[in-house]
Amino acid sequence: MKMKRVLVTGAGGFVGARIMAQLGGQLELVAAPAGALRSAGPEEVERLVDAAAPDVILHTAAISDTGYCEQHPEESRRANVELPVWLARAARRAGAGLVALSSDQVYAGLEGPGPFDETVPLRPANVYGRHKREAEERVLDQLDSAVLLRATWMYDLPGDGLPVRGNLPLNLLAAANEGRTLAFSAGDRRGVTWVRQAVENLPAALDWPGGVYNFGCESDGDMYATALAFCRLLGLDEPPVEKACWQRCLAMDGGKARRLGAAFDGTAEGFARCLAARNK
Numbered sequence: 404m405k406m407k408r409v410l411v412t413g414a415g416g417f418v419g420a421r422i423m424a425q426l427g428g429q430l431e432l433v434a435a436p437a438g439a440l441r442s443a444g445p446e447e448v449e450r451l452v453d454a455a456a457p458d459v460i461l462h463t464a465a466i467s468d469t470g471y472c473e474q475h476p477e478e479s480r481r482a483n484v485e486l487p488v489w490l491a492r493a494a495r496r497a498g499a500g501l502v503a504l505s506s507d508q509v510y511a512g513l514e515g516p517g518p519f520d521e522t523v524p525l526r527p528a529n530v531y532g533r534h535k536r537e538a539e540e541r542v543l544d545q546l547d548s549a550v551l552l553r554a555t556w557m558y559d560l561p562g563d564g565l566p567v568r569g570n571l572p573l574n575l576l577a578a579a580n581e582g583r584t585l586a587f588s589a590g591d592r593r594g595v596t597w598v599r600q601a602v603e604n605l606p607a608a609l610d611w612p613g614g615v616y617n618f619g620c621e622s623d624g625d626m627y628a629t630a631l632a633f634c635r636l637l638g639l640d641e642p643p644v645e646k647a648c649w650q651r652c653l654a655m656d657g658g659k660a661r662r663l664g665a666a667f668d669g670t671a672e673g674f675a676r677c678l679a680a681r682n683k
Contacts (some may be wrong), residue, residue: 406429406430406431407431407458407609408433408449408455408456408458409430409433409458409460409609410433410452410455410460410499411433411460412435412440412460412490413605414435415434415437415566415569416461416463416566417567418602419434419463420565420566421565421599421602422461422463422602422605424563426602426605426606430606430609433455435455436451440464444489445492448489448490448493448495449489450488452490452493452494452496452497452499452512456497458504458602459501459502460498460499460500460503461503461609462490462503464486465482465535466478466482466531467506469508469529472530472531473530476530479531480626483531484537485513487542488541490542491541491546492541495545496521499584500548500549500550501542501546501549502605502608503538503542503549503551503552504554505535505554506531506532506550507553507555508523508527508529508535509525509527509532509535509553510523510652510653510654511527511529511532511653512526512528513526513652514516514652516654517622517653517655518654519652519655520659521617529586539615543615546613547613548612548613550614550616551614551615552608553614553616553617553618553655554596554601554654555596556593556596557570557595557596557597557619558570558571558596558598559599560677560678571633571644572633572637572677574632575634575642578599579634579639579643580612581643584643584645584646585630585644585645586644586646586647587625587645587647588625588627588648588651589625589626589627589645589646589647589648590625590649591625591627591649591650591651591652592622592626592658593622593626593651593652594653597668597676599626599680600620600667600673601618604618604648604666604667607665608663612683613659616660616665617655617657617659617660618660619667620668621654621656621667622655623670627644627647629670629671630642631644632671633674636671637678
């Protein structure tokens with residue numbers, strides 16, 4: 404069976420680099436040239452897609468720092484709305500598929516305990532969430548076969564020469580080393596996913612019907628409890644964690660993706676797998 408030819412945007416980033424490292428045996432991967440999309444307009448995007456001749460575009464490039472997006476909304480709009488729309492148009496013109504990462508931040512601002520499925524009416528409470536939601540709608544208007552994956556907060560530990568960024572276990576380790584504490588709320592619920600397990604589930608998603616999908620670990624506790632569980636697994640006898648009290652729910656119902664074969668561990672189980680892989 405012929406391998407799918409997949410154009411990967413953001414191939415040098417946190418998710419994209421792991422796609423390139425993990426999936427080369429399953430897919431014919433073509434990395435978009437580093438920086439090529441940073442200032443490209445719609446015509447340049449079309450030329451890039453035409454040159455790559457992919458079966459599917461796997462779009463991971465984004466500005467995902469929510470604070471930065473609040474301070475730089477025009478940059479966020481270009482990266483998080485316009486670029487995926489241009490890729491959808493280019494994919495339609497080239498007869499290619501498109502799988503793009505969205506975010507659990509589309510659920511920010513909703514009330515109730517969750518978990519939320521993909522049909523719940525949304526009113527994102529931050530710039531990043533609003534832009535991701537707008538991108539979902541406009542991409543599907545351009546290409547109704549596109550797959551939009553609402554990803555959770557993801558993490559990994561350093562290794563294999565792959566890029567890392569601030570994430571839950573690294574933040575906890577840094578706080579412990581520096582003698583400071585981090586505040587987590589018992590009223591905050593969201594999934595937290597080992598990025599390498601998310602990547603493991605991507606090949607199946609390339610064949611899913613068009614639409615939006617919750618994609619990642621489902622929340623199995625509040626973030627205060629999750630942080631303590633990570634500290635325990637990291638062997639931090641004095642957890643650098645203090646309890647806060649504020650409300651947010653980004654917990655997602657992953658049933659739609661699960662029915663199509665996606666398989667994610669529980670939050671603590673996923674981190675235990677991450678640690679076991681690191682210690683091999």
